[in-house]
Amino acid sequence: MLKDQACIVGIGETPFCRKPGSGMSEMTLQLKAATAATADAGLKGSQIDGILPFPALGRAEAFAGALGCENLRFSATLHLGGAAPVAALRAAAMAVVSGTASHVLIPGGWNGYSGARARAAVQDMNSLPGAAIARDFYVPFGMTAPPQWYALMARRHMHDYGTTHEQFGAVAIAMRKHAQLNPAALMCGKPLTMAEYLASPMIADPYRLNDCCLETDGAAAFVVTTVARARDLGKQPIYLMGVGVGQPYPADEITNRRDFHRTGLTSAAPEAFRMAGIAPADVDFAQIYDCFTFEVIQQIEEAGFCKRGEGGAFVEHGGIELGGRLPVNTHGGLLSQAHVLGLSHVVEAVRQLRGECGARQVQNAEIGVVTGWGDFGDGAIAILRR
Amino acid sequence: MPETKYAKPLPQMEGLAGEFYGHCKNGELRFQRCKCCGAFRHIPREICPECNAFDWEWAKSSGSGTVYTWTVVERALHPAFASDTPYAAVVVEMAEGVRLLSQVVDCPPDKLRIGMPVQLELRAMTPEVTLPFFRRLIDNQ
Numbered sequence: 001m002l003k004d005q006a007c008i009v010g011i012g013e014t015p016f017c018r019k020p021g022s023g024m025s026e027m028t029l030q031l032k033a034a035t036a037a038t039a040d041a042g043l044k045g046s047q048i049d050g051i052l053p054f055p056a057l058g059r060a061e062a063f064a065g066a067l068g069c070e071n072l073r074f075s076a077t078l079h080l081g082g083a084a085p086v087a088a089l090r091a092a093a094m095a096v097v098s099g100t101a102s103h104v105l106i107p108g109g110w111n112g113y114s115g116a117r118a119r120a121a122v123q124d125m126n127s128l129p130g131a132a133i134a135r136d137f138y139v140p141f142g143m144t145a146p147p148q149w150y151a152l153m154a155r156r157h158m159h160d161y162g163t164t165h166e167q168f169g170a171v172a173i174a175m176r177k178h179a180q181l182n183p184a185a186l187m188c189g190k191p192l193t194m195a196e197y198l199a200s201p202m203i204a205d206p207y208r209l210n211d212c213c214l215e216t217d218g219a220a221a222f223v224v225t226t227v228a229r230a231r232d233l234g235k236q237p238i239y240l241m242g243v244g245v246g247q248p249y250p251a252d253e254i255t256n257r258r259d260f261h262r263t264g265l266t267s268a269a270p271e272a273f274r275m276a277g278i279a280p281a282d283v284d285f286a287q288i289y290d291c292f293t294f295e296v297i298q299q300i301e302e303a304g305f306c307k308r309g310e311g312g313a314f315v316e317h318g319g320i321e322l323g324g325r326l327p328v329n330t331h332g333g334l335l336s337q338a339h340v341l342g343l344s345h346v347v348e349a350v351r352q353l354r355g356e357c358g359a360r361q362v363q364n365a366e367i368g369v370v371t372g373w374g375d376f377g378d379g380a381i382a383i384l385r386r
Numbered sequence: 387m388p389e390t391k392y393a394k395p396l397p398q399m400e401g402l403a404g405e406f407y408g409h410c411k412n413g414e415l416r417f418q419r420c421k422c423c424g425a426f427r428h429i430p431r432e433i434c435p436e437c438n439a440f441d442w443e444w445a446k447s448s449g450s451g452t453v454y455t456w457t458v459v460e461r462a463l464h465p466a467f468a469s470d471t472p473y474a475a476v477v478v479e480m481a482e483g484v485r486l487l488s489q490v491v492d493c494p495p496d497k498l499r500i501g502m503p504v505q506l507e508l509r510a511m512t513p514e515v516t517l518p519f520f521r522r523l524i525d526n527q
């Protein structure tokens with residue numbers, strides 16, 4: 001039982017950019033975020049003894065070597081794609097609560113816009129659990145990348161539950177509205193209307209360009225320790241109340257799922273809420289991994305904020321905007337702030353619970369949720385409180 | 387042979403996937419069927435996830451199915467498919483119960499429907515590789 005035993009004590013981010021690119025290596029970018037996070041926590045790099053790097057973005061040993069971590073005791077990479085940062089939060093909590101490590105760093109970042117990775121990403125499937133399956137059974141039919149695979153899920157949801165393009169648009173518009181309140185967001189100053197959303201070009205029906213996340217250069221990081229150590233550090237500790245990680249079945253293949261709408265969150269969220277001892281209705285905001293608009297609707301459903309099939313109605317009429325029933329992605333998310341692999345969703349949740357969000361602050365935010373979505377529907381969820 | 391080189395990615399003809407596409411090359415769509423509990427399975431796997439039996443056979447498919455879900459790719463995300471757009475990728479639910487990702491050929495995008503009956507059409511892409519595509523069974527839309 002991990003409830004209320006571990007805290008996030010430091011957060012760090014780099015600026016986000018597209019053109020002309022960060023001008024830094026991906027490791028340098030991540031070290032900028034990592035040192036910002038350790039400084040925020042009031043820690044020296046040498047005090048980090050656990051590191052959980054994002055898949056394929058650097059080895060723990062390289063981070064340790066650069067940061068001066070002379071006593072690295074715990075390292076792992078969680079192969080859950082965009083669910084990895086929240087899954088790493090759980091692993092970090094397990095490590096510090098068990099005494100396996102004292103201060104665990106979770107970094108992530110990339111030149112997602114300017115780097116070779118951005119252009120090669122659609123051909124680079126080695127990090128997927130179903131890499132060989134995609135290569136042999138999806139790619140030969142022109143289904144080469146996530147928006148195409150996930151479009152199959154979105155289309156079936158539209159068929160089964162009547163979810164509409166306009167409801168997808170409501171997600172894109174909510175993220176864009178929040179970005180107008182966040183000077184760090186790449187889409188700050190570029191508002192989006194429903195007419196503009198519906199006019200954006202189709203990529204893979206039902207996904208239009210404005211249903212798809214940004215490609216960004218940038219990095220973020222956070223530091224986890226025990227409640228007892230957190231009390232001696234500089235910043236207000238943010239407590240991990242509940243956490244869960246799950247996978248659909250089968251996790252490595254999309255088409256042959258008995259329950260086509262089951263994702264990792266379907267099992268992870270009830271576990272997390274049970275651990276926290278609260279209900280979804282008790283949550284003040286949620287930072288939901290928004291690789292594409294429909295994935296927000298689906299995760300809202302599978303996390304239990306509404307019943308399956310009701311997510312479309314949930315996001316309409318400002319339901320997920322600031323002031324709505326559940327403000328979602330107050331920073332603008334992957335869709336309108338920046339794509340930092342889900343790390344910035346954790347960072348934003350911590351900022352909200354510290355009350356550091358200025359114009360986009362959720363008033364009296366006490367409890368927040370962060371989710372991750374990765375690969376073929378892997379899911380992770382953390383419930384945080386101040 | 388003076389042929390235009392096929393530039394799109396193809397399955398690697400190895401292991402169980404190689405056996406699956408080997409049957410396609412021989413003009414047959416076959417799925418694994420467990421010899422213990424009789425369950426069909428796709429994607430090919432080493433043992434039966436229903437009963438964990440190791441004994442299985444490649445059972446011939448009827449080739450009939452219905453569209454379970456679909457997308458129309460309007461902007462290719464891999465350069466080799468750029469000249470094909472728009473193309474209709476579908477998940478077909480076969481009469482045998484398994485689902486298969488493929489394309490419906492010669493179908494206008496606005497005719498695609500979930501539940502639409504489709505029939506197998508094997509197409510040799512290269513001398514080595516034949517892929518299973520589908521065609522609308524009847525133009526009933």
Ligand SMILES: [Zn+2]
Nearest residue numbers: 420423434437
């Ligand atoms: Zn069996």
